[in-house]
Amino acid sequence: MARLNEVWTPRHQDALRRVFNMRGTAPSPQLAPEIQPVILLHGSPLEDEPELALLHGNTLFIARVVAPAVAAQFSFANVNVLPNTAYLAVVQFVSSPGGAVLQIQGGNQGGAAAVANIQSRDSRVFNPDVAQAGAIAALAATQGSNAALPANLSLALPAGVQIRVQAVLGPRNSGASIAAWGVAVNAGVDINLIGYLRRFETSDGF
Numbered sequence: 696m697a698r699l700n701e702v703w704t705p706r707h708q709d710a711l712r713r714v715f716n717m718r719g720t721a722p723s724p725q726l727a728p729e730i731q732p733v734i735l736l737h738g739s740p741l742e743d744e745p746e747l748a749l750l751h752g753n754t755l756f757i758a759r760v761v762a763p764a765v766a767a768q769f770s771f772a773n774v775n776v777l778p779n780t781a782y783l784a785v786v787q788f789v790s791s792p793g794g795a796v797l798q799i800q801g802g803n804q805g806g807a808a809a810v811a812n813i814q815s816r817d818s819r820v821f822n823p824d825v826a827q828a829g830a831i832a833a834l835a836a837t838q839g840s841n842a843a844l845p846a847n848l849s850l851a852l853p854a855g856v857q858i859r860v861q862a863v864l865g866p867r868n869s870g871a872s873i874a875a876w877g878v879a880v881n882a883g884v885d886i887n888l889i890g891y892l893r894r895f896e897t898s899d900g901f
Contacts, residue, residue, distance in 0.1 A: 745817070753893040754820055754830040756784075758813040761885040762838035762877075770840045772886040773874035774813070775803040776864045780833040786862040786873055786890040794854035795875035795884050799862055800847055804872040806839030816889075830892040833866065844876055857887075865895065 748755050760772040772791075776784045789797065798804075813834050815821040820829055852858055852875060864871035875886035 748817060748891060749819060751893070753891045754782075755816045755891045756813065756831060756834065756888075757816045758811065758834065758836070758888040759885060760809050760811040760813075760836040760838065762809060762840070762883055764881050764883040765840040767880050768840035768842055769844050769877050769880055770882065770884045771798070771804070771806070771838065771874045771876045772809060772884050773798075773804040773806060773837045773839075773872055774811075774886065774888060775835045775837060776866055776871045777803065777833055777835055778866050778868075778870035780866040780870075781894050782830050782833040782866060782892040783895045784834065784864045784871075784890060784892050786860055786864065786888050788857050788889040789852065789860050789873070789875070790855070790857040790887045791852045791875045791885060792855055792887070793877070793882070793884060795852045795877055795886065796844070796848040797850040797852055797858075797860070798845060798848050798874040798876055799860075799864070799872070801871050802869040803835075804837055804839075804874055806837035809836040809838035811836035833892060848876060 745755055758774055760774060762770040762772040764770060772795075776782070813831055813836060815829060815831055850858065850860065862873060864873060873886070873888070875884055877884035
């Protein structure tokens with residue numbers, strides 16, 4: 696509990712630890728009174744200054760998932776946020792070159808393995824000096840089809856237009872998923888995502 700003019704910053708403590716070069720593990724989330732950081736609670740530094748992502752403990756990612764055409768079926772291309780991982784996936788932008796309808800839901804979407812590429816967009820992560828396990832493993836791609844479109848489709852994705860969605864998908868309660876469904880039978884579809892992964896804190900409501 697913060698006292699007097701001390702600040703309580705559990706979500707930002709890793710960034711503050713790096714800025715002030717605090718040593719050791721498990722840094723205190725409470726700073727001394729003489730250190731007063733300014734934390735902006737609006738906007739996203741990851742959009743204007745993406746190189747700060749690692750400072751905040753976040754992993755920038757980019758993804759493309761392709762689903763083939765299936766006779767008399769609507770195809771979908773999907774990205775799952777796997778359950779029981781330590782990451783929230785924030786999807787900032789989504790697009791589908793041929794046009795589609797967006798689906799965001801709790802639980803992982805089934806289907807088959809998809810032709811996909813999900814990777815970090817920070818070379819410090821995908822091409823590090825020393826190999827390390829990455830947060831990207833919290834995401835997985837699937838593809839499939841159905842004779843009818845699901846009832847929980849939300850946003851139309853015009854062909855070739857990048858849409859800002861700012862969706863926050865979590866790993867709790869069987870995970871979550873975001874998919875693009877084709878709008879015509881016997882037609883392939885793909886989904887392109889730009890976003891970031893970050894570890895969740897108790898203050899996130901979990």
